[in-house]
Amino acid sequence: MPTYRELLAQLRSEIEEVDAVRARDLLAADEPPLLVDVRELDEWAEGRIPRAIHVPRGFLESRIEQAAPDKSQPIVLYCAGGNRSAFAAKSLEDLGYENVVSLAGGYTDWKRNGFDTELPRSLDTEKRARYSRHLLIPEVGEEGQLKLLDSRVLLLGAGGLGSPAALYLAAAGVGRLGIVDDDKVDASNLQRQVLHSTARLGEWKAESARRTLQELNPDVDVVPYRERISSENVERILADGWDVIVDGTDNFPTRYLINDASVWHGIPLVHGSIYRFEGQLTVFDTKAGGPCYRCLFPLPPPPELAPSCAEGGVLGVLPGIVGSLQASEALKLALGIGESLAGRLLLFDALVTEFSEVKLKKDPACPVCGEHPTITEYVDYVEFCAGRPAHA
């Protein structure tokens, strides 16, 4: 039986190797080969050759076909010293790959030559454990999770919609969550606002939200804004820097205000609204050429035709469903994956459990996002509702 040394020597005569200089030339070409790093995770985390993908030796056979479906595609493999990549090259040849070379001397030699390496951030052990179910998804992975940890999402409202949205965004590891709410926790909230609890009755919702979210995920920086969005503070709050806004407000004036702000700032806005058993959901992303709220409803209804949950009632779980969908849209926007609901208005009827949708087109005559905008300053619509003070 051959020893390891003998096996390795035998292998190296069967596969093709390149030295660091040759590898660098190959990788600098117009159509470079696929570069695969077969080292272990901790080695990869400490630095790698730029543009390499990571397929550890242990997962090579099972994952290589997804990374390189075309078996004639040129591939360069490397490890730390050139031995593991030699074994890997043989494996790939056995799998039918036609154009595989191994980097003799490996990453060590590459570095000794003074060639470029990259040391991107990677997740520590705790984060790898916490987000492991994300890391397993190809569309997310470590890169996606790092993106989420860098993302900043502003949530308007820590109520029915805001509760599930905030919970799921925090769980996902969105790095910063802003929570705007000037209300206090009330008993009638607890039928649906799962961010809060009986123990928190009378507390500020933004603070209550912060405590719940921080306990769920200490990685998240939760920024409470104990105020109501209006023309007076919207610019200040937005100036803190947000990638996505989630609208979980409960009144028309604020919805129009935040819409206009999101258009002018080019920040996508995830819209959700509910009433009794029904919900509406979409994404307003004018920066990507989509419609805005005013393309959908140019003007708010008069107060007497605009019942709030307090007046109409709502099935407790309904905002749970719609708010969770809002979180889903926000995550996709933060990750830059999939398709958002921009251009589509999703309708949900819980009574018959039916999803339907209607098309939402950008209106060229829209007063805010159209070709000739007529609204160029914030409007504070005045809303009089039974038992609610007017905000002028």
Place this chain on the structure above:
Amino acid sequence: MLREEVGGAREVPAQGANVRELLDDLMSQFPSLRAQLVREDEIAPFVNVYVEGEDVRTLEGLDTPVREGQTVILLPAMAGG
């Protein structure tokens, strides 16, 4: 919100060759709908009408034709959160 005016029904059959006629038929069945739907003889700006998923404002407005079996959605704006 509109369901209250039609006795809680989700779907209501109505007749008409176009959206205008359809809504007239609907409002003759349920007169209290008019206050919710109509503003100065036009559909209120906070209620949208969709024929097979398309906003009639992007089609022919109230003159948009409707065929038998098509679904017309009356969608009021909602603000609850």
